Amino acid sequence: xxxxxxxxxxxxxxxxxxxxxxxxxxxxxxxxxxxxxxxxxxxxxxxxxxxxxxxxxxxxxxxxxxxxxxxxxxxxxxxxxxxxxxxxxxxxxxxxxxxxxxxxxxxxxxxxxxxxxxxxxxxxxxxxxxxxxxxxxxxxxxxxxxxxxxxxxxxxxxxxxxxxxxxxxxxxxxxxxxxxxxxxxxxxxxxxxxxxxxxxxxxxxxxxxxxxxxxxxxxxxxxxxxxxxxxxxxxxxxxxxxxxxxxxxxxxxxxxxxxxxxxxxxxxxxxxxxxxxxxxxxxxxxxxxxxxxxxxxxxxxxxxxxxxxxxxxxxxxxxxxxxxxxxxxxxxxxxxxxxxxxxxxxxxxxxxxxxxxxxxxxxxxxxxxxxxxxxxxxxxxxxxxxxxx
Numbered sequence: 416x417x418x419x420x421x422x423x424x425x426x427x428x429x430x431x432x433x434x435x436x437x438x439x440x441x442x443x444x445x446x447x448x449x450x451x452x453x454x455x456x457x458x459x460x461x462x463x464x465x466x467x468x469x470x471x472x473x474x475x476x477x478x479x480x481x482x483x484x485x486x487x488x489x490x491x492x493x494x495x496x497x498x499x500x501x502x503x504x505x506x507x508x509x510x511x512x513x514x515x516x517x518x519x520x521x522x523x524x525x526x527x528x529x530x531x532x533x534x535x536x537x538x539x540x541x542x543x544x545x546x547x548x549x550x551x552x553x554x555x556x557x558x559x560x561x562x563x564x565x566x567x568x569x570x571x572x573x574x575x576x577x578x579x580x581x582x583x584x585x586x587x588x589x590x591x592x593x594x595x596x597x598x599x600x601x602x603x604x605x606x607x608x609x610x611x612x613x614x615x616x617x618x619x620x621x622x623x624x625x626x627x628x629x630x631x632x633x634x635x636x637x638x639x640x641x642x643x644x645x646x647x648x649x650x651x652x653x654x655x656x657x658x659x660x661x662x663x664x665x666x667x668x669x670x671x672x673x674x675x676x677x678x679x680x681x682x683x684x685x686x687x688x689x690x691x692x693x694x695x696x697x698x699x700x701x702x703x704x705x706x707x708x709x710x711x712x713x714x715x716x717x718x719x720x721x722x723x724x725x726x727x728x729x730x731x732x733x734x735x736x737x738x739x740x741x742x743x744x745x746x747x748x749x750x751x752x753x754x755x756x757x758x759x760x761x762x763x764x765x766x767x768x769x770x771x772x773x774x775x776x777x778x779x780x781x782x783x784x785x786x787x788x789x790x791x792x793x794x795x796x797x798x799x800x801x802x803x804x
Contacts, residue, residue: 432538529575655725
């Protein structure tokens with residue numbers, strides 16, 4: 416059920432073909448008939464109803480499309496059919512199409528199909544060659560994307576994606592390219608030929624020449640150690656703040672070294688001390704989202720990601736705090752510094768003891784005299800000469 420003037424892949428009623436080849440029919444020659452075949456099959460499977468009318472299938476499928484668009488973060492898109500033929504209530508925008516294109520290219524099968532220049536073969540991949548009652552067709556499809564195919568507009572780094580045209584939208588192209596470690600997507604609406612090929616290539620070249628792919632942090636890497644409060648001190652006084660996934664973005668080449676990082680602890684975990692120090696409140700579970708990390712250049716936000724606790728942290732109790740105090744004391748006591756301190760204290764006490772003992776039994780350090788039961792510190796002077804009285 417497609418209009419006579421729409422592009423078609425050439426399917427016939429009751430034909431058997433693989434899902435992958437139905438996707439090829441949709442993506443390479445822009446087959447609106449392929450789009451309807453895929454929509455009907457998806458809707459009937461989703462509703463578990465093989466007898467569903469096509470009108471109902473289209474309603475179910477476009478509802479799925481609109482929900483997926485919302486899930487991807489679309490801001491100005493609404494779909495009423497599966498093939499994109501003009502309808503006042505069927506629309507999108509460049510921003511949303513970029514979101515859809517990024518999600519699309521993450522699927523390896525779809526990315527492979529849109530990189531193909533052509534396809535020749537049986538629609539069912541020859542699975543029913545020995546069964547004459549099963550209808551299949553052999554196809555020779557050529558991609559409508561001139562950035563991919565061999566012609567004067569071919570772009571060396573192009574990898575996809577899809578052309579489009581209606582009288583109202585003009586010549587459109589969502590293009591992708593890969594050069595080194597950079598993968599880019601460009602959008603061009605309301606264009607004309609050959610400008611949509613040349614301008615799309617220029618957009619992609621500009622991206623490659625003026626932007627750099629930057630990995631702001633690796634997956635699982637610690638961003639920083641955040642101080643703790645109300646925690647079991649036996650587990651340390653900080654918790655590592657980590658990402659679950661790598662944070663990769665594209666930045667202007669002259670701004671890569673100007674990125675500033677700001678960590679914001681979520682309110683449920685934040686405790687601010689009197690001196691302004693921000694700490695994270697225990698208990699914490701490893702993998703629990705506790706902060707947001709924002710990257711800026713000259714005050715402009717370029718990326719933002721949630722950050723997570725990198726370890727389990729127990730809440731502090733009187734028992735583990737006492738144990739921590741004892742452990743700290745004995746650890747200090749048996750350290751080299753602690754041993755030296757103990758030796759010095761013992762020597763001082765020994766000297767004090769000896770001084771007190773001498774003062775008790777010898778009257779101090781002054782001149783002493785013999786006395787019974789004691790000892791002499793100093794003997795009396797001997798008199799000179801003798802006198803008899």
